[in-house]
Amino acid sequence: WNDNEVHILLDPVKIKEFGINPQQVQMALMANNVNMPAGYLVRRNKEFRLRTYGQFNSLDEIKNIVVGMTKDYKPIYLRDIAEVKLEQEESRGIAEFNHKKALWIMISKESGANTVNVMRRVNKEIEEIKKLLPRQTSLDKMFDMSEMVTRVIKRTASNGIVGALLAVLFIYLFLRSWRPTLAISLAIPLSVIATFIAIYAAGYTLNVMTMVGLSLGVGMLVDNAVVVIENIYRRIEEGENRFVAAGKGATQVGMAITASTLTTIAVFFPVLFVPGITGQLSRGLALTVAFSLLASLFVALTLVPVIAAQIFKKERSAGMEATKWFRKLRDKYTAALKWALHHKTLTIAVVGFIFLLSLALIPVIGGEFIPKMDPAxxxxxxxxxxxxxxxxxxxxxxxxxxxxxEEPDVLFSGLVVGTVAGSEFDISGGSQGTPTNVNEGAIYLRLKYKEHRKLSNEQIVNKMRRAFPSLKNAKFVSQNNMSQMIGGISADIEVKIYGDDLDVLRRLAKVAADSIKNIPGVSDYDLSFKEGRPELRIVVNKEKCARLGLSAAEVASAVHTYTLGAFAGRF
Structure with a gap:
């Protein structure tokens, strides 16, 4: 929103006729628009504070200011040489939301603050603010990072729950008994709760990476419990007392499952020492997997034997071995294993060939730091x-x-052109996504969620790319907001050139850009170096100015006043 201000438009013909210059007008306005505190006055045993008040209260007062004298000593009023009117402040930028004038507010959280908790409090305040706004005013959210975080966490948690249920289902299909299945089913939530305690002690929260690590660990949580329960169940079937079988069965396989768990953790251990942004992203995942495995080991060696001792009993014709199809599968596996043992050289050669073939596929598969996202x-x-x-x-x-x-996948849109006073768009868009001049702009689109729209984020952006005019030195850049927030990058590939000579850097950057833009698959290339705006220079002839009684500063001030105006006080 632009503030109102008094515009004083000088008439070039009249100020030349009366011999008035813009500086005189500015000084006259400043000298007659004062509000200055002074000293104190004691009168009738009471002290008064003194203030000299001469501020303008109306446009008529401004029009009647004396800015000079004629040759016959008659006053020259401002109204005689200028037009005085109240108008809005000149704007060098435009901000709109759904083609309506808008005020953009960017909110950023403190370092270390929880995004979801902060936005929960912000949304609560937004509802209070809406009650104070006029009916014609709406308050809409263009982007809310907490929505993405919440959706990812909920989906990850639901996937983990589904994975746990599937694990229990397959365990029942193999064991064909509800008792060991129940024991393993209880081991999963107990291990998850123990993992939560370890995550909290390590200073982590339930974010995207820790939830992914937990989902990854859910499938491995049952491994230790299955081994212990199967051994206890076998000993009970052989005739041992269930309490004895629980103790000896857990002890018998304790060293084996401990070694198995530690070797799995060892795979994730080096990730803890990876530096930079890669380490920050993967450290939480690696620690969560390690914590969940240690928790499952603890539960398998302590709580699982207790549960087994309470609910297990000897059963006839139970388990997978009682089924006909399992016996066939076991017989085929036994035959394949015997063949491999009798043809060791050929088996090793085939495995080695498959390994080398998989290595050859690495360049074909390719790699990237952060996978492509399709945000809303x-x-x-x-x-x-x-x-x-x-x-x-x-x-x-x-x-x-x-x-x-007009696309149904677009919920609402916004634009920013030029420099909007008081805005801080670099908070969300970064330095590459901030309009800094009247020849620059930014488009913001809020889309439906991926599962509810037909077109992808990239397809919608490509429609705008095709509509962009083909002009020399014109650039169109799609900002990957998600990648920038997660990985700190504003593009898939960034090339940085360092040096001390700006001219050399500019030349090398253009050579690199010209080479890269011709590579198939490359689009939206951009240089962080910005070309200067064209300008007209007024070169002051100091000798002629001196003859006319002028200085270079007075000439510059006059040009500034005639083109941009000059501040002469507050009204």
């Missing part, structure tokens, strides 16, 4: 050739919006 938020930054006026940039922004806003 799209952000585009574009720039037109230097010198493009704001009105034309605004037309291009509307042209880009027109290409996608």
């Amino acid at each position: 938020f799209a952000q585009v930054f574009f720039s037109l050739p230097q010198g493009t006026p704001m009105e034309q940039t605004y037309e291009v922004a509307n042209q880009l919006l027109a290409a996608v806003e």
